[in-house]
Amino acid sequence: MSGSPKIPSSEITPEEAFLNRRFFMKSAISAGSTLATAGLYRTFAPRPEVKNNGAAITTVAEPALRTALAADEKLNSFTEIAGYNNYYEFSTDKSEVAAKAKDFITDPWSVQVGGLVQKPRTFDLAELLKFESVERTYRFRCVEGWSMVIPWVGFPLSKLLSMVEPTSAATHVAFETYYDIKQMPDSGSAGIDLPYVEGLRLDEAMHPLTLLATGLYGKTLPNQNGAPIRLVVPWKYGFKSIKSVVKITLMDREPPTTWSLANPGEYGFYSNVNPTVDHPRWSQARERRIGEVGSRETLMFNGYAEQVAHLYAGMDLKEDF
Amino acid sequence: MTFSSDTRFHRQLVVFNGLLPALLILLDAWRGKLGANPVEFITRATGVLTLVFLVITLMVTPLRKIYGWNWLLKQRRLLGLYAFFYGVAHLLTYLAYDRDWQLQTVIGDVYKRPFIAIGMFSFALMIPLAVTSTNAMIKRLGGQRWAQLHRLTYYITIGGVLHYYIIVKSDITYPLIFAIIVAVLLAYRVMMSLKKPEVLHPELRE
Numbered sequence: 001m002s003g004s005p006k007i008p009s010s011e012i013t014p015e016e017a018f019l020n021r022r023f024f025m026k027s028a029i030s031a032g033s034t035l036a037t038a039g040l041y042r043t044f045a046p047r048p049e050v051k052n053n054g055a056a057i058t059t060v061a062e063p064a065l066r067t068a069l070a071a072d073e074k075l076n077s078f079t080e081i082a083g084y085n086n087y088y089e090f091s092t093d094k095s096e097v098a099a100k101a102k103d104f105i106t107d108p109w110s111v112q113v114g115g116l117v118q119k120p121r122t123f124d125l126a127e128l129l130k131f132e133s134v135e136r137t138y139r140f141r142c143v144e145g146w147s148m149v150i151p152w153v154g155f156p157l158s159k160l161l162s163m164v165e166p167t168s169a170a171t172h173v174a175f176e177t178y179y180d181i182k183q184m185p186d187s188g189s190a191g192i193d194l195p196y197v198e199g200l201r202l203d204e205a206m207h208p209l210t211l212l213a214t215g216l217y218g219k220t221l222p223n224q225n226g227a228p229i230r231l232v233v234p235w236k237y238g239f240k241s242i243k244s245v246v247k248i249t250l251m252d253r254e255p256p257t258t259w260s261l262a263n264p265g266e267y268g269f270y271s272n273v274n275p276t277v278d279h280p281r282w283s284q285a286r287e288r289r290i291g292e293v294g295s296r297e298t299l300m301f302n303g304y305a306e307q308v309a310h311l312y313a314g315m316d317l318k319e320d321f
Numbered sequence: 322m323t324f325s326s327d328t329r330f331h332r333q334l335v336v337f338n339g340l341l342p343a344l345l346i347l348l349d350a351w352r353g354k355l356g357a358n359p360v361e362f363i364t365r366a367t368g369v370l371t372l373v374f375l376v377i378t379l380m381v382t383p384l385r386k387i388y389g390w391n392w393l394l395k396q397r398r399l400l401g402l403y404a405f406f407y408g409v410a411h412l413l414t415y416l417a418y419d420r421d422w423q424l425q426t427v428i429g430d431v432y433k434r435p436f437i438a439i440g441m442f443s444f445a446l447m448i449p450l451a452v453t454s455t456n457a458m459i460k461r462l463g464g465q466r467w468a469q470l471h472r473l474t475y476y477i478t479i480g481g482v483l484h485y486y487i488i489v490k491s492d493i494t495y496p497l498i499f500a501i502i503v504a505v506l507l508a509y510r511v512m513m514s515l516k517k518p519e520v521l522h523p524e525l526r527e
Contacts (some may be wrong), residue, residue, distance in 0.1 A: 279485070
């Protein structure tokens with residue numbers, strides 16, 4: 001201070017106050033930047049665990065089928081199954097769907113079944129839940145390269161189709177998902193045309209493995225898994241197993257399907273799980289089972305070749321992918 | 322000492338905030354809170370972080386010119402090294418979990434899939450930049466050549482955004498946000514170069 005005699009000492013900020021202010025500023029900037037960085041990370045990081053809010057289903061039968069269809073593979077936990085979902089109407093972030101679909105209204109619900117049938121009719125939720133249900137544990141293989149083992153509750157689609165009596169002209173079945181932008185406000189950025197539509201050949205639809213699922217782990221389906229009723233076709237990539245079905249139409253030609261409309265070169269009508277036919281942007285030879293660290297081999301028809309290979313006899317599966 | 326002259330504090334801020342996402346990922350991994358598919362999350366997070374740091378390095382010049390935040394310049398190389406750090410983490414995650422360390426399959430993957438090729442190419446371009454990020458290297462190369470070399474950042478960032486855009490299945494929101502930001506930052510360079518050529522200290526060139 002002796003070096004600056006022109007400044008009266010009263011105008012010099014005491015060193016202590018200066019250091020205090022500096023210390024305060026630095027602390028504030030450090031804390032602020034840390035909060036901002038950590039906050040940004042948290043915004044994009046996975047959500048906390050989800051709880052099973054489904055009501056108990058009382059009509060589970062045929063549990064013996066369980067071990068036969070996914071060998072002795074370990075079941076995925078409810079948290080994994082209900083916390084990691086592709087349901088683009090709600091979000092394209094798989095860990096966000098559960099939260100975004102929380103208030104989705106699934107009751108009242110009805111499924112309109114028509115087209116080339118003798119007895120078109122609309123089933124309400126109570127009627128759908130009256131079908132004798134079975135528990136089926138299937139492997140579930142997503143086209144993105146991950147898989148799970150899921151204990152579904154539901155009934156074979158063939159039972160419902162038999163009730164409406166398809167005409168002899170019917171060769172295919174078209175499905176449609178419920179769509180309401182008011183309940184699905186984020187659907188605008190999904191990048192696919194909605195409502196979501198899917199389809200099967202009639203023989204695929206009538207196959208005993210093809211299920212209309214109404215629950216999992218012995219309880220009604222969580223919204224994010226396609227409540228109140230969804231299709232499960234275990235030998236095809238997951239996107240064929242259309243969620244929250246409102247319409248089933250019997251047709252005499254191949255119906256349009258959402259993903260092949262969006263990108264015909266990447267997603268075919270059949271979309272059978274096939275380790276020898278790669279997706280143009282990634283290999284399908286292996287898959288990551290959710291809950292496992294490494295990867296495992298993908299099985300032909302997702303391990304259901306014995307039951308379904310005959311449906312595709314004589315077909316070139318590279319051509320009809 | 323004012324904020325803008327406290328280089329040591331700037332360095333501490335950048336070091337800590339750059340490392341923080343990596344620490345949080347490790348913490349979440351240790352707590353088992355990375356969601357149902359941790360590998361997918363780590364791959365995506367490290368990839369996005371690489372892009373974030375690339376974009377921040379490209380923001381340094383406009384922020385300096387427009388707001389006079391010249392102090393940022395001394396932190397730019399560190400920001401670039403963080404982009405490289407997360408790029409390495411991204412590549413290692415791919416090699417470990419997507420390729421199961423079967424390195425011979427990487428060549429086929431690069432050949433078959435354009436987005437992998439673009440990603441690899443962009444990563445390869447980052448290596449010479451990381452290697453030449455020391456003061457000694459700036460001296461050895463000479464300021465002008467060093468600055469020229471480091472303009473590769475433009476192509477690396479474009480490659481990174483393209484790599485992200487191609488892999489997304491249908492919701493292009495995030496890659497599009499990156500694309501817009503990068504387009505604005507690059508357009509700024511084009512505009513400035515059209516305006517007037519200036520002679521500057523080597524590290525001040527961009």
